[in-house]
Amino acid sequence: MNIAVLVKLVPDTEASLKIGEDHKSISTADLNFVLNPFDEYAVEEALVQKAKHGGTVTIISLGGDEAVKALRTSLAMGADSAVHLKITGGLDMLGVAKSLAAFLKDKNYDLIFAGKQAMDDDCAATGAMVATILDIPHVSTVTKLEVEGNKLTAEREFETGVEVFEAPLPALITAQKGLNEPRYASLKGIMMAKRKKIETIEVEPITAKTEVIQLTYPPIRPPGKIVGKGAEAVPELVRLLKEEAKVL
Ligand SMILES: Cc1cc2nc3c(=O)[nH]c(=O)nc-3n(C[C@H](O)[C@H](O)[C@H](O)COP(=O)(O)OP(=O)(O)OC[C@H]3O[C@@H](n4cnc5c(N)ncnc54)[C@H](O)[C@@H]3O)c2cc1C
Incomplete structure (x- = not known):
């Protein structure tokens, strides 16, 4: 099975965020960045499905040079390869989704995983937008996943019950807490990740259709x-x- 996982580097969830001098962005000085916690579930599930069905797990992150840290962490967990979609400026939601979809389009992935939301910008939009652009089925906030042949069954919990979905592959799943217990990267995994090559692809800027006007506490x-x-x-x-x- 050909599996892709979309991951994002975000400020450590313990960090206290400060608004930057432009009042439109978060000040990144003194911040520790980590793999988005929901993306840990996505990477883990990709590895679980690979163990069951065979295949490869490719990790993809769009961002500046710092995005490589999210890729290395995912490789250390056991992913096979990684792609850095390198941007120099910022992209809005549609720009991020379009750029990710443009890369994924011709790669014939059977399953694409993303986190349910990034803990910094909290849009919870990327997975659904990418699936829509690719015109493939999408199940969000999944807490249980089974794949059999060319079909998946996914569960999503809500306050009073569980919804069960079936979809043909290829499909995109966004991972919710509870889907699995993400593994820690072993020392061997960390050493091996350092030797794995990360492919870098420069991404053309896309004119934003939305604008951040102001951030306030x-x-x-x-x-x-x-x-x-x-x-x-x-x-x-x-x-x-x-x-x-x-x-x-
Ligand atoms: C006008 C404008 C300008 C912006 N400029 C910047 C900027 O300069 N720098 C900046 O960092 N952000 C910028 N943003 C924020 C950026 O648009 C969001 O990061 C993006 O829309 C994704 O939303 P999210 O991060 O909340 O992800 P969500 O939609 O909450 O993420 C869900 C999941 O999608 C996947 N995902 C999300 N982002 C990525 C990614 N980059 N690569 C791979 N997978 C991903 C992950 O699996 C993640 O768990 C800007 C937003 C706007 C509106």
């Missing part, structure tokens, strides 16, 4: 209030929730 939350301890505090707590917070 969320309003500062008022400090919490301790109304008392134990059962005696409950009447006052209920009164405050009703009269002040107006949530009851």
Whole structure:
């Protein structure tokens, strides 16, 4: 099975983000960048499916030079090869999806994985957009996947149940937490990843159809209030929730 995984490098989720001086971007100074956590599930599932059905796993990341770190991490987990779609400037959502789809178009991948969302820009759009441009089926936020022959069965959990989808291959799946338990890269994997060649392809800029106007911090939350301890505090707590917070 010919499998592709789309991955993105994002600021460490523990990091406290600061808005840059242009008020349109995040300041990247002093930030540690990691493979997007949802992409770890995507890479793991690609490796699981390869173990079951054979084939190869190719990792693809679009971005500046820093994107190579996401590729190396994925290679260290066990992927076979990696492609860096190198851009110098920024791309908007459609530009990212179009550039990824342009690369994927002629490669005959049976399965394409992406994370359900990138933890920095949080668009949760790329997987669906890429599948739409490629005109292939797409199941988002998948928590269980079975592939048999030319067909997949995917499960998606929602608040009160599970949706089950079937789709023919080729198809694109976006990975949700719970799909699997991503493996840690072994020392051997890390050493081998250093020796694996990463193909670099320069990507032409695409004129953005959207523009970031301004980034602002969320309003500062008022400090919490301790109304008392134990059962005696409950009447006052209920009164405050009703009269002040107006949530009851
Ligand atoms: C006008 C404009 C300018 C922008 N300029 C910049 C910029 O200069 N630099 C910048 O970093 N961002 C820029 N962005 C943000 C960029 O558009 C988003 O990163 C992009 O739309 C993807 O959204 P997301 O990162 O929220 O990914 P999501 O849609 O949330 O990601 C879902 C999944 O898609 C895959 N994926 C997402 N991005 C990539 C990628 N690059 N390569 C491979 N797989 C991927 C991953 O599997 C990921 O888990 C800009 C946005 C706008 C609107």
